[in-house]
Amino acid sequence: xxxxxxxxxxxxxxxxxxxxxxxxxxxxxxxxxxxxxxxxxxxxxxxxxxxxxxxxxxxxxxxxxxxxxxxxxxxxxxxxxxxxxxxxxxxxxxxxxxxxxxxxxxxxxxxxxxxxxxxxxxxxxxxxxxxxxxxxxxxxxxxxxxxxxxxxxxxxxxxxxxxxxxxxxxxxxxxxxxxxxxxxxxxxxxxxxxxxxxxxxxxxxxxxxxxx
Amino acid sequence: xxxxxxxxxxxxxxxxxxxxxxxxxxxxxxxxxxxxxxxxxxxxxxxxxxxxxxxxxxxxxxxxxxxxxxxxxxxxxxxxxxxxxxxxxxxxxxxxxxxxxxxxxxxxxxxxxxxxxxxxxxxxxxxxxxxxxxxxxxxxxxxxxxxxxxxxxxxxxxxxxxxxxxxxxxxxxxxxxxxxxxxxxxxxxxxxxxxxxxxxxxxxxxxxxxxxxxxxxxxxxxxxxxxxxxxxxxxxxxxxxxxxxxxxxxxxxxxxxxxxxxxxxxxxxxxxxxxxxxxxxxxxxxxxxxxxxxxxxxxxxxxxxxxxxxxxxxxxxxxxxxxxxxxxxxxxxxxxxxxxxxxxxxxxxxxxxxxxxxxxxxxxxxxxxxxxxxxxxxxxxxxxxxxxxxxxxxxxxxxxxxxxxx
Numbered sequence: 001x002x003x004x005x006x007x008x009x010x011x012x013x014x015x016x017x018x019x020x021x022x023x024x025x026x027x028x029x030x031x032x033x034x035x036x037x038x039x040x041x042x043x044x045x046x047x048x049x050x051x052x053x054x055x056x057x058x059x060x061x062x063x064x065x066x067x068x069x070x071x072x073x074x075x076x077x078x079x080x081x082x083x084x085x086x087x088x089x090x091x092x093x094x095x096x097x098x099x100x101x102x103x104x105x106x107x108x109x110x111x112x113x114x115x116x117x118x119x120x121x122x123x124x125x126x127x128x129x130x131x132x133x134x135x136x137x138x139x140x141x142x143x144x145x146x147x148x149x150x151x152x153x154x155x156x157x158x159x160x161x162x163x164x165x166x167x168x169x170x171x172x173x174x175x176x177x178x179x180x181x182x183x184x185x186x187x188x189x190x191x192x193x194x195x196x197x198x199x200x201x202x203x204x205x206x207x208x209x210x211x212x
Numbered sequence: 213x214x215x216x217x218x219x220x221x222x223x224x225x226x227x228x229x230x231x232x233x234x235x236x237x238x239x240x241x242x243x244x245x246x247x248x249x250x251x252x253x254x255x256x257x258x259x260x261x262x263x264x265x266x267x268x269x270x271x272x273x274x275x276x277x278x279x280x281x282x283x284x285x286x287x288x289x290x291x292x293x294x295x296x297x298x299x300x301x302x303x304x305x306x307x308x309x310x311x312x313x314x315x316x317x318x319x320x321x322x323x324x325x326x327x328x329x330x331x332x333x334x335x336x337x338x339x340x341x342x343x344x345x346x347x348x349x350x351x352x353x354x355x356x357x358x359x360x361x362x363x364x365x366x367x368x369x370x371x372x373x374x375x376x377x378x379x380x381x382x383x384x385x386x387x388x389x390x391x392x393x394x395x396x397x398x399x400x401x402x403x404x405x406x407x408x409x410x411x412x413x414x415x416x417x418x419x420x421x422x423x424x425x426x427x428x429x430x431x432x433x434x435x436x437x438x439x440x441x442x443x444x445x446x447x448x449x450x451x452x453x454x455x456x457x458x459x460x461x462x463x464x465x466x467x468x469x470x471x472x473x474x475x476x477x478x479x480x481x482x483x484x485x486x487x488x489x490x491x492x493x494x495x496x497x498x499x500x501x502x503x504x505x506x507x508x509x510x511x512x513x514x515x516x517x518x519x520x521x522x523x524x525x526x527x528x529x530x531x532x533x534x535x536x537x538x539x540x541x542x543x544x545x546x547x548x549x550x551x552x553x554x555x556x557x558x559x560x561x562x563x564x565x566x567x568x569x570x571x572x573x574x575x576x577x578x579x580x581x582x583x584x585x586x587x588x589x590x591x592x593x594x595x596x597x598x599x600x601x602x603x604x605x606x607x608x609x610x611x612x613x614x615x616x617x618x
Contacts, residue, residue, distance in 0.1 A: 037271060042263035049264060059270050066274050130251030137254075141262035144255060163256040191252070 018082040026074040033070055040083060041066075044090055049145050050160050051094045053153065064097065065090040091165065095175060098157065128191040135202045147197045155190035162187050447618045448491070452479035452586065454611030458501040458516070475501030475516075477609055483526060491526040493543070499607060516605075518549040520590075522567060530570075541569040547592055563594035571613065582615040 015021040015032065021039075024032030045062050052058035069089050076085045136144070148156055157176065161167045162183070167175070172183045457472040479497035486492045499518045524543020531538055545565045569588025576582050587610040594604070 034271075037274065041271070042265045045266040045270075046259075046262045046264045050259065059266065062266055062270055063274055131255075133251050133254050136251060136258065141258055142264075144259055145262065148259070163252050164260050166256075194255075 019078050022073050022076055022078075022082055025070060036069070036073075037066060040086055043083065044086065046141075046145070047087060047090055048094065050148055050164065051091075051098070051157065053149060061090070061094050061097065065093045068093045087165070091161070095157070098153065099177075128188055128195065130191070131195045131198045135198060138202055138205070139198065143201060144198070147194060147201060150197065151190055151193060155186050155193065158183050158186040159190035159194070446484065448481075448483040448615055449618060450479075450481040450483070450613050450615040452481065452497070452611040452613050453477075454586075454609055456499060456501065456607050456609035458499075459606045459608070472608075473501050475499060477607075477611065479522075479611065481522075490528045493522070493524055493526055493541070495522040495543075496520070497522060497545075499609075501607075516549060518547045520545040520547040520565070522546075524567065526571075536572065539571045539573075541567070541571055541586065541588065543567045545590060549592075561594070563592040565590055565592040567591075569609075573613075573615070577614075580617050582613075582617075584613045584615070586611050586613055 015024060015035065021032055021036055025036050041062070044065060045058065048058040048061035048065065049055070052061055065086075069086055072089065076082060148159065151159060158172055161172045161175065162169070169180045169183045169187075172178075173180045176183070454477060456475045456477050458475055459472045477497060477499040479495050481493050481495040483491040483493035497520045499516075499520070501516045522543045522545040524541065527540040527542075530540050543566070545567055546562070547565055548562050567588060567590040569586050571584060571586035571588075573582050573584035575584075587608075589606060589608045591606045592604060
């Protein structure tokens with residue numbers, strides 16, 4: 001009941017659509033900005049969690065992302081959904097942050113060794129068998145995100161951009177300043193690791209449930 | 213060699229010009245490919261639709277600045293410093309305090325007991341002297357009646373003069389006898405029968421056997437607590453509260469500003485003497501500091517809190533400066549520090565550290581409480597930052613102390 005009231009209260013907004021809301025935000029209206037935050041914070045936080053190594057880093061991404069959204073929202077002309085535009089802004093902010101800390105975040109040596117994949121085709125990634133959909137359905141979203149967070153920084157970024165955001169290898173390569181082959185190899189390795197961990201997690205969970 | 217390659221080149225050219233249909237994938241291959249793609253897409257869809265509500269303080273940080281920014285540490289800082297300053301200003305050298313901190317409280321109690329007994333004895337003697345004066349005056353008036361009878365019968369003028377002189381002399385002697393009644397009465401030249409009737413007075417400071425043994429038991433030799441503590445080991449408990457300034461000792465290119473950051477801290481300390489009055493203590497302290505950091509022109513705030521377990525010693529005598537006694541506390545600490553990580557600057561973790569402090573006790577509150585202040589510095593031995601460059605925090609503090617002897 002409380003949850004329902006809370007959700008109703010949170011949905012109650014002064015602005016009839018995102019265009020009006022964005023316009024108010026662009027004029028510096030704090031109430032509108034707060035409404036925008038209330039509307040999209042949980043979605044954006046989930047996005048940040050996927051790219052971050054840990055919870056606190058995701059909080060920083062969220063903080064930075066919203067600051068960026070508020071300062072650039074006048075650039076959104078109403079083409080496409082506001083949520084998609086915000087996602088793009090958040091991803092750019094996250095990538096900027098990751099690039100700024102690249103000496104910590106990215107392992108360039110792994111990119112260099114991955115250049116061997118430059119001449120290979122898309123089939124590289126297809127060689128990695130996907131986990132069984134039944135297994136995936138048994139795991140919660142949170143568990144999958146936690147497994148994604150365990151991936152090395154480079155793998156995680158490429159995996160998110162390709163599998164979840166739907167960018168092509170060419171776009172990913174441009175965004176990260178790496179070659180397409182590197183992006184492919186990162187994806188391939190990310191998938192291998194993730195598949196292994198998903199199965200481990202599933203069997204572990206099954207074992208625990210059985211004993212319980 | 214070239215001839216061999218020429219053959220391959222021809223084959224390649226032929227193949228390039230021909231339209232060779234690749235072998236159609238088997239059903240299993242096709243199924244596997246589709247399943248793979250679907251599974252990864254399934255993960256993608258599942259994760260993309262996930263939502264998680266961020267913690268409330270993120271909203272506060274975005275809209276109202278950091279909660280730590282809104283909460284100004286200045287009042288706490290000022291209060292802490294005022295307490296410390298007051299304690300410092302009110303410092304007066306008190307021997308009792310010295311005794312308290314060296315845990316000779318029993319010595320103080322014995323001294324006070326002696327003082328009380330002395331006053332009681334003096335009062336008792338004064339009462340006796342007054343009684344004696346009254347008695348002697350009554351006797352003298354009787355004595356004075358005798359000459360009158362004699363005068364009536366014999367030579368009244370001479371005897372009356374003589375008796376008056378004698379009376380004055382006795383009054384003078386009795387007056388001085390108030391100061392030292394025993395001696396005065398004992399040595400009085402006019403050994404009349406009336407004066408002999410006055411009962412002998414007790415010596416002023418002569419205590420009973422029981423009182424003497426009580427005092428002896430309670431009064432250890434100064435500086436040696438063996439006797440006093442042989443029966444029970446005292447435990448001292450202290451509460452500390454004050455202000456601190458944290459300085460991050462090292463800088464790096466990321467822009468960690470070279471600043472000191474204000475905060476406050478509280479501690480609970482328990483101490484007990486182990487060797488000739490030297491104390492060993494165990495303390496639990498909690499510190500709070502706010503650190504602001506500039507990175508790429510933007511200021512970030514971190515609220516750092518640390519919980520430290522300290523173990524160490526307190527010097528028995530310390531040192532004297534301008535007639536005032538100071539003691540030294542020294543120890544090792546094990547700290548668990550946390551951060552709200554607004555910019556992932558300060559990482560959470562654990563570290564060993566060291567502490568040295570100077571303390572002074574300013575006064576007693578009754579017989580069991582003492583108050584004073586302490587100023588010192590502590591340092592962690594480990595980098596606390598996510599940034600490179602070694603951020604070693606040094607904490608300077610001043611605290612008010614209230615101590616209690618159990």
